[in-house]
Amino acid sequence: MKILKYILPVLIMAAVGIAIWIWLPENKPDDGIRLQQARIKSISSMIELCTLDVHEEMAIKDSINGKWIVARQTIEGRVRFNLDSLKVEERGDTLVVMLPPERVDILEGAESDSYQVLDTWDGTRNLFPRTMTAAEENAIKRRWQKKARERIYERGYVKMAREDAKKTLISLFEATGQPIIILDPLPSPRRVE
Amino acid sequence: MKNSVRTIFIFSLMLLTVGCGKRKAEPTINFVEELHGVARLELGRMTVSKVGTITDSQPSRSSGVLGKAESMVNSLKVGTRLGVYSYDTYLIAYIDLARLQPGDITVDEQLKKVYVSLPPIEITTDGRDVTLHEEHSRVTGFRSQITPAERARLKSRMAAEVKREIAADSAGKKELKAAAEAKAKGWISEFIKARGYEADVVILD
Numbered sequence: 001m002k003i004l005k006y007i008l009p010v011l012i013m014a015a016v017g018i019a020i021w022i023w024l025p026e027n028k029p030d031d032g033i034r035l036q037q038a039r040i041k042s043i044s045s046m047i048e049l050c051t052l053d054v055h056e057e058m059a060i061k062d063s064i065n066g067k068w069i070v071a072r073q074t075i076e077g078r079v080r081f082n083l084d085s086l087k088v089e090e091r092g093d094t095l096v097v098m099l100p101p102e103r104v105d106i107l108e109g110a111e112s113d114s115y116q117v118l119d120t121w122d123g124t125r126n127l128f129p130r131t132m133t134a135a136e137e138n139a140i141k142r143r144w145q146k147k148a149r150e151r152i153y154e155r156g157y158v159k160m161a162r163e164d165a166k167k168t169l170i171s172l173f174e175a176t177g178q179p180i181i182i183l184d185p186l187p188s189p190r191r192v193e
Numbered sequence: 194m195k196n197s198v199r200t201i202f203i204f205s206l207m208l209l210t211v212g213c214g215k216r217k218a219e220p221t222i223n224f225v226e227e228l229h230g231v232a233r234l235e236l237g238r239m240t241v242s243k244v245g246t247i248t249d250s251q252p253s254r255s256s257g258v259l260g261k262a263e264s265m266v267n268s269l270k271v272g273t274r275l276g277v278y279s280y281d282t283y284l285i286a287y288i289d290l291a292r293l294q295p296g297d298i299t300v301d302e303q304l305k306k307v308y309v310s311l312p313p314i315e316i317t318t319d320g321r322d323v324t325l326h327e328e329h330s331r332v333t334g335f336r337s338q339i340t341p342a343e344r345a346r347l348k349s350r351m352a353a354e355v356k357r358e359i360a361a362d363s364a365g366k367k368e369l370k371a372a373a374e375a376k377a378k379g380w381i382s383e384f385i386k387a388r389g390y391e392a393d394v395v396i397l398d
């Protein structure tokens with residue numbers, strides 16, 4: 001009985017504490033992020049043929065000025081041909097089309113989880129480490145964007161895309177009933193700086 | 194002596210164990226590469242810009258006792274912490290040429306006319322800028338610098354909201370579609386005209 005006299009108030013207090021913990025709103029400090037309404041910057045028209053989509057999830061581990069970053073990034077690569085500058089000649093009854101040079105676009109995926117920073121550290125200072133600036137981070141991201149573009153060439157994807165572009169253009173122009181020849185001045189493309 | 198050696202050994206082992214426990218788990222990254230052969234005739238591009246800021250946390254925007262307390266402590270720190278960032282998202286209006294049927298282009302040699310019936314114009318997201326443009330940044334006093342992880346979190350929140358805003362903006366998409374339609378009709382008509390025919394181009398809805 002004497003023990004109950006001491007235990008009961010403790011049990012009641014614990015129950016009240018748990019109830020308050022459950023009913024109180026979740027502890028969420030303000031993350032300081034403020035967003036403005038998106039706006040349409042431009043609408044433009046063009047005529048381009050896209051024959052290859054490359055979706056790649058890659059790991060970034062790189063440093064700049066002694067500061068390191070490890071991140072995960074989703075890249076969307078496209079191989080495109082500008083048809084506005086398409087050179088078409090008529091030789092007799094045959095249509096001769098010159099396949100234009102390709103353009104390889106590398107963008108980050110538009111999904112919210114397309115870029116995640118996993119770790120950052122200062123490789124030169126353990127005490128008072130420096131934080132990587134936006135300009136430094138952008139320089140690393142541009143470096144990896146260039147690497148992704150080079151990989152698309154190295155793996156032969158551009159060559160594949162050019163073959164597909166030839167096939168698509170043949171099927172498109174063939175419908176007019178005129179014989180067609182597609183000339184490819186760059187059958188084995190290499191990236192030109 | 195024996196006892197003190199044993200104590201030092203056990204203490205070192207404990208320190209080692211605690212140290213191991215605190216070590217971060219190695220991040221796992223899945224490498225994925227997908228290739229898709231496509232035949233898209235891309236006719237229009239819309240650029241959508243989004244601006245976001247990282248600023249001091251405010252107690253009024255926090256929830257819970259601990260959340261509010263944490264924000265309150267942050268607001269007491271001396272100095273300013275502000276970063277303004279932006280990036281662009283790109284939308285593409287296109288015609289899927291794989292959906293083109295042999296009968297969709299017909300030629301009337303007598304009338305010197307080509308009838309073209311194109312598949313409907315579709316809209317897709319092309320992607321977003323790889324970099325995050327720093328429009329303005331000012332961190333003073335005892336405030337901590339804005340970290341890459343914070344900027345990545347901001348970009349993630351911006352992307353989620355852009356997606357919602359694009360889905361709700363039917364006027365912008367209509368304008369993009371109209372520009373794409375005009376371009377397709379103009380380019381095909383000009384091409385056919387150069388071959389000595391008249392063009393009748395229809396884009397299906």
